Amino acid sequence: MSMINETFADAVGYVYLDGEFYNLYDREANPSLANHSLHYGGLVFEGERAYEGRIFRSEDHSKRLVRSAELAKTPAPGVTVDIIEKAKYDLLEKNGFKNAYLRAFIFRGPGLGVKAGKDIQTHFAVVAKPASVYWPDHILENGLRLHTVDTRKISHHSIKQTSKASANYQASQIASYSAMEMGYDDALMYDPKGKYIVELPVANPFFIKDEVLYTPKTAKDFDKTPFLPGITRDTIINIVAPKLGLTVVEKHIALSDVLHADEAFSVGSATEVTPIAEINNTAYLMNDIPPSDIYNFRRSGPVTHKVMQAYAEHVRSPVVV
């Protein structure tokens, strides 16, 4: 039995590590059991999609990876945006993948003892797998059923939420798991003070009222933002919504605002635009939508459907990099 995340079991072919290509299961490509990041969570990563051989906003993801490494104090000297870009595209080519999901990540080598300092070597790796449908069938059919949970986002005083640091995902995992134990598909998380709704475990939310889109706002001092302001969120705000003539308002959002919305959806590189059917048992507008080659959902609110369609077209556009 493999000890590697089984969602990458179909990443047959090659993986990239520190300038070399290996098979996913090669001994040299797998961290030691004394790996520092495995024990203490000091790994930073990106999740991104390639559409017809073009990685959507690839450079933005690579820049965020470098920045996450700095914020999480896992500096990786020599791992530049150019090196990350080349590794990602070389890996796609080597595997012959055109539509794929990629994970680029920086992590520490062996070392037991939390004080990593600069002595422990850092590594840079990329794994990829052919693109697959993210959600199970019942969510494609009905949309997401979410519930708020006790587990809040970690404070920026501890770990910057603007860094895509694996340690942040311990809270995300517990939140998701708790919501599933309660019989829902996933969680909706509060900020560290428990005042505002900020995000899903791995995606940013949008709420629609009277055809206006609302989404949690970033802090003035960006790295104090209590959630990860994603690249997909940015694409919706700055490209998709203007194209559709929709207004977006970034504001603090309380649960009462959420429960008075007409529609809701979540966004992320992996999950793309996902209709939300209900939050805390309050149902949103959901209609049957026509089948499509570029999205997999079968029901959605009417404005969400327009956003889903426009996003799916945008990421596949040959002029987009």
Ligand SMILES: Cc1ncc(COP(=O)(O)O)c(C=O)c1O
């Ligand atoms: C916590 C969290 N928020 C938001 C997002 C969406 O970010 P992006 O659109 O950059 O993928 C992700 C994506 O993985 C995430 O993990």
